Amino acid sequence: DEDLRADRQPEFTQADIEMSFCHENDVIDMVERVMIHTMQALEKDVELFRGKHIPKIKTPFPRLSWKDAMRQYGSDKPDTRFGLELQELTELVKDVEFKVFKDTAKQGGIIKAINIKGGATFSRADMDKLEDQAKKLGAKGLAWIAITESGLKSPIVKFFKPEQVNAIVDQLKGEKGDTLIFVADKPKVVNQVLGQLRLELGEKLGLIDKNRFDFVWVTDFPLLEYSDADKRWFSHHHPFTAPHGDWADFEERFLREPDKIKAQAYDFVLNGT
Known part of the structure; x- marks a missing residue:
């Protein structure tokens, strides 16, 4: 049973699996069989599932690299039961006249968006609440474009040429009745904000x-993560993960591009947890 730490609950039981002379795929295969x-x-x-039938679960379970999970869901523990995936638009909007997008791209940040299907029915008050929530999560603001029967409604659309707006709508597969929301900032902030708004x-x-x-x-989690506050690199996952690749050139890789080193680390996620 779990001990009584701040991030533990006594009703949970933790099963530790001890294996020798194994590789990543051996561990993954074992965990999948245990979960089935x-x-x-x-x-x-019956008490837990109230008599509901659990759909047959197929293995192998899907795999997402950490990079793809962050790109699509803004989270390293994605809930894949629904869409609303994040899409990056940085290259597409880096030269527009909208200062927020233009300056963010110039400073090395990113611009991402979510297409809220049917979101054009949201009122202005709804959008204001959404923006307030984005700010609480760390964003400086939230831009949006509603695609209505009478055209585009948005406080930012005046800063775009028609062909630029059309390109954005096309990339996001926008249709009448949809609302597109945008966040521009450092990658960590954008993913954190849109990832939570998506949920x-x-x-x-x-x-x-x-x-x-x-x-x-x-x-394929990153092995290391840079802390702006401490001005140094920390273990991204935990200190006990080995790097992918040959140890022989690890020091050279660490000195040259520490942010590119991937760890032999993998997390098992169910419904976003």
């Missing part, structure tokens, strides 16, 4: 199937 057995056993627990919108719009179990592996 566990889910089959849990299906019999909140998924709940608000009823897009999350509560009876679904989506397992996914997140692999």
Whole structure:
């Protein structure tokens, strides 16, 4: 059983698997087989699942690299039960006249967006609340474009040429009735803000199937992460992960491009946890 630390709960049981002379795929295969057995056993627990049938879970479970998880979901523990995926537009909007986008791209930041299907029905008050939430999460603001029957509604569309707006709408697969939301900032901020807004919108719009179990592996985490506050590199995952690649040239790689070194680290995610 878990001990009583601040981030633990006594009703949880932790199973440790000890293996020797194994590789990443051996561990992943073992965990998948254990989870299949566990889910089959849990299906019999009427109190937990209220008699609902658990859909047959197929292996192997999908795998996402850490880079792709952050790119698509803004999170290293993505909830893959619904869409609303993030899309990067930095290259597309770096030369527009909208100062926020232009300056962010020039300073090495990124611009990402989410297409909220059916979001054009949101009122201005709804959009203001969404922007307030984005600011609480760390954004400087939230830009948006609503695609209505009468055309585009947005406080920023006046800064774009028609062909630029069309390119944005096309890339985001925007249709009448949709609202596109944008955040521009450092990559960490953009992913954090849009990743959390995505989850909140998924709940608000009823897009999350509560009876679904989506397992996914997140692999290839960065070995190191730079702290602007401490001005040094830290272990991204934890200090006990080995780097991918040959140890023989590790020192050279660390000195040359520490941010490019990937770890032999992988997380098992279920429905965003």
